[in-house]
Amino acid sequence: MLSLATGISASDAAMTRRIGLLGGTFDPVHYGHLRGALEVRDCLDLDEVRLIPSARPPHRDQPGATAQQRLAMVRLAVGEHSGRHGGLVVDDRELQRNKPSYTVETLESLRGELGNTVTLFMILGWDAFCGLPAWHRWEELLQLASLVVLQRPEQDQDLPEVLKDLLAARSINDPRQANAQHGQILCLSQTPLAISATHIRALLAGGQSPRFLLPDAVLDYIETNGLYRP
Numbered sequence: 001m002l003s004l005a006t007g008i009s010a011s012d013a014a015m016t017r018r019i020g021l022l023g024g025t026f027d028p029v030h031y032g033h034l035r036g037a038l039e040v041r042d043c044l045d046l047d048e049v050r051l052i053p054s055a056r057p058p059h060r061d062q063p064g065a066t067a068q069q070r071l072a073m074v075r076l077a078v079g080e081h082s083g084r085h086g087g088l089v090v091d092d093r094e095l096q097r098n099k100p101s102y103t104v105e106t107l108e109s110l111r112g113e114l115g116n117t118v119t120l121f122m123i124l125g126w127d128a129f130c131g132l133p134a135w136h137r138w139e140e141l142l143q144l145a146s147l148v149v150l151q152r153p154e155q156d157q158d159l160p161e162v163l164k165d166l167l168a169a170r171s172i173n174d175p176r177q178a179n180a181q182h183g184q185i186l187c188l189s190q191t192p193l194a195i196s197a198t199h200i201r202a203l204l205a206g207g208q209s210p211r212f213l214l215p216d217a218v219l220d221y222i223e224t225n226g227l228y229r230p
Ligand code: ATP
Pocket: 023, 024, 025, 026, 027, 031, 032, 033, 036, 123, 124, 125, 126, 127, 128, 129, 150, 151, 152, 153, 193, 194, 195, 196, 197, 198, 199
């Protein structure tokens, strides 16, 4: 894993638009997501990172909050309405589709809209990367975007053999080489934040406060709407 401190300079970056994509259930969004998105943006000199809430996540239990509530929390988290979003933006395209949120279809939709010259980086935590072979049409993902895999402090999953082979074939070691429009894999270690939505939901269900693990505006929304209570 490379340190995010060894970022590329603006002059090294390709002249094409460089966009990061962080999909997730965001049930709820927390500082692990936000800090990771921001550090990848700075390390790879991205124009923006889009946070893309999943409407109906196909690979997991149904979320504790509705899609609209999770979207509202992501909007609050990035401060979209205050103008202090720091290059993080919210993309709600998966909520516009009336079917499961397959990432490959999201990438196809983004390519259709943004064209083939933009450089797309799909950001994944280590746990999500380890589960990739179960994703719908997963082998096509690298034809549409490059992958940025973030270390998580609590990560304990072993990498499936097929992903070891993929890493051997596709990984690059230096963020300065991350210039292909798609097809590369870069493993990065962000500032370790052992925060998960599961833990936050468990704290709330147990009557404890998750304050300082997620933005205050998100916690206020959770409390106002009575989310994640037993
Ligand atoms: P849950 O605990 O409900 O599974 P989560 O905290 O893992 O949720 P997701 O919305 O499932 O959050 O995560 C979206 C993406 O962000 C995934 O790729 C995940 O690996 C990554 N991610 C989540 N938390 C962190 C963290 N603390 N550090 C690095 N990556 C993270």
